Amino acid sequence: MPVTHGFKIPLMRPIVDQEMLQAAAVSLQNEKLVMGESVYKFEEEFARYCGTRYAVSTGSGTAALQIALQSMGIDQIDEVITTPFSFFATSNAIIHAGAQPRFADVENHGFNLDPQKVEASLTQKTRAIIPVHLYGHPARMNEFRDLADDKGISMIEDACQAHGAEQNGRRVGSFGHVGCFSFYTSKNMTVCGDGGMIVTNDEQVADTARSFRDCGRASKYTMARIGYTSRLNTVNAAIGRVQLRRLDKWNEARRGIANLYRRELTDAPGVELPPAEMSGETPVYHLFVVRSDHRDQLALHLEKNGVEAAIHYPIPIHLQAPYRARYRYSEGAFPLAERLAEHVLSLPIHPAITEEEVRTVSRLVRSPVPE
Ligand SMILES: Cc1ncc(COP(=O)(O)O)c(C=O)c1O
The missing domain is CATH 3.40.640.10 (Type I PLP-dependent aspartate aminotransferase-like (Major domain))
Structure with missing residues (x-):
């Protein structure tokens, strides 16, 4: 298993x-x-x-x-x-x-x-x-x-x-x-x-x-x-x-899950959804990533309720120790990337997740996060 x-x-x-x-x-x-x-x-x-x-x-x-x-x-x-x-x-x-x-640096409004x-x-x-x-x-x-x-x-x-x-x-x-x-x-x-x-x-x-x-x-x-x-x-x-033959079906399932999250989390207080899909674009939602000013508390709140969330990525590459040492980067070099690192949170997504599970996660994301 x-x-x-x-x-x-x-x-x-x-x-x-x-x-x-x-x-x-x-x-x-x-x-x-x-x-x-x-x-x-x-x-x-x-x-x-x-x-x-x-x-x-x-x-x-x-x-x-x-x-x-x-x-x-x-x-x-x-x-x-x-x-x-x-x-x-x-x-x-x-x-x-x-x-x-x-x-x-990254786009002003995307990843x-x-x-x-x-x-x-x-x-x-x-x-x-x-x-x-x-x-x-x-x-x-x-x-x-x-x-x-x-x-x-x-x-x-x-x-x-x-x-x-x-x-x-x-x-x-x-x-x-x-x-x-x-x-x-x-x-x-x-x-x-x-x-x-x-x-x-x-x-x-x-x-x-x-x-x-x-x-x-x-x-x-x-x-x-x-x-x-x-x-x-x-x-x-x-x-x-074998997996390649399944890929389109799995991606379709991921897209359905992403749409459900988008519906369930519309207007969720303090939560920013992934950028809207551009016309002619088909993302495949390897991750479903929201942004929150209270990201760390939200992650803990989910964890305490049995939901695994993760941060991709908590430290931008230029601020990783070997890059700081080798190239002398410091905070402020790429402010938008640094801001994303402080705010992003990945919610559960995979082809086998159920609608009920997505609704449970969404309810927790919407509920007040303990300080
Ligand atoms: C964006 C990106 N680039 C490169 C890699 C490296 O791939 P691998 O772990 O197979 O070496 C990964 C994944 O792990 C990735 O997510």
């Missing part, structure tokens, strides 16, 4: 069903454990799902970002601009790739990186930008694409929280030169373990990424580059193929 940490209503609940168990057993009994047939099939199916020509699986989402950057030739003298308000793996991957992370603030932060050394589709809300892809094309830099989408999200009829991951996904166990689809995927239309980037993730091989015992052991295990790919 997936772990629910003893909460009556957990934040999320990984799904493992009979078909996934069966796929795992068949894979373990019949395939090569590493780089078996399921890996290639999963890559093919994932590329088709995203609407890209190629997909290259990796050992994690972080590795997908790092390998994507390195496969695009981004190196030590290059700067890559991203958001300070994400899971810290986004910018760690830039450092792992050997480049320098730079940040620009995502602001294209205009990115433009104002570009330098001669900027080689790429990494917008993140945070919580499953697509970032402003048209503006980022125009900016990247105009300035002759690359755009890499961090779609680790947004499998299946769409903007103007296209799936995220397919807008940038490269899109990166994570299959970590909390994501909208998982591989029941760690895993990641790079999607792209660029054949050379795909070929280079395939070599990087497999020890830098050119062939079995010749090397083209200094690579990594960062392959997706065959059994995980076999499970991922």
Whole structure:
């Protein structure tokens, strides 16, 4: 049974069903454990799902970002601009790739990186930008694409929280030169373990990424580059193929839950809902995140009543200890991201949560929070 940490209503609940168990057993009994047939099939199916020509699986989402950057030739003298308000793996991957992370602040009213603030932060050394589709809300892809094309830099989408999200009829991951996904166990689809995927239309980037993730091989015992052991295990790919077939249905369920929360929490005192959906946009609600001036008390109130809530993320990346030490960041550098870190609260959302549970959570969110 997936772990629910003893909460009556957990934040999320990984799904493992009979078909996934069966796929795992068949894979373990019949395939090569590493780089078996399921890996290639999963890559093919994932590329088709995203609407890209190629997909290259990796050992994690972080590795997908790092390998994507390195496969695009981004190196030590290059700067890559991203958001300070994400899971810290986004910018760690830039450092792992050997480049320098730079940040620009988020939108005034949303959670995502602001294209205009990115433009104002570009330098001669900027080689790429990494917008993140945070919580499953697509970032402003048209503006980022125009900016990247105009300035002759690359755009890499961090779609680790947004499998299946769409903007103007296209799936995220397919807008940038490269899109990166994570299959970590909390994501909208998982591989029941760690895993990641790079999607792209660029054949050379795909070929280079395939070599990087497999020890830098050119062939079995010749090397083209200094690579990594960062392959997706065959059994995980076999499970991922089953989960991919379920993804649209699960995302639809998440969207229904988000709509129910929106209805139940309309006018809830002191609570700000996630930004309204823009026309042509289909978010996939990896998380349902509200903002509150009494966030910490509200989280405690929910916890005392058996509801698991969480903060994604309590410290913006630039204020994490290693970033302060390395880049000398301090409070006030990115005020909107810092404000979000103080106010955001993620409420339970997953495909199997019931309407009754959503109503229970909403009642608690609306009820007066003890001081
Ligand atoms: C936005 C974002 N980027 C990158 C990652 C890194 O993915 P992984 O944990 O698979 O390395 C994650 C997830 O954990 C994430 O949420």
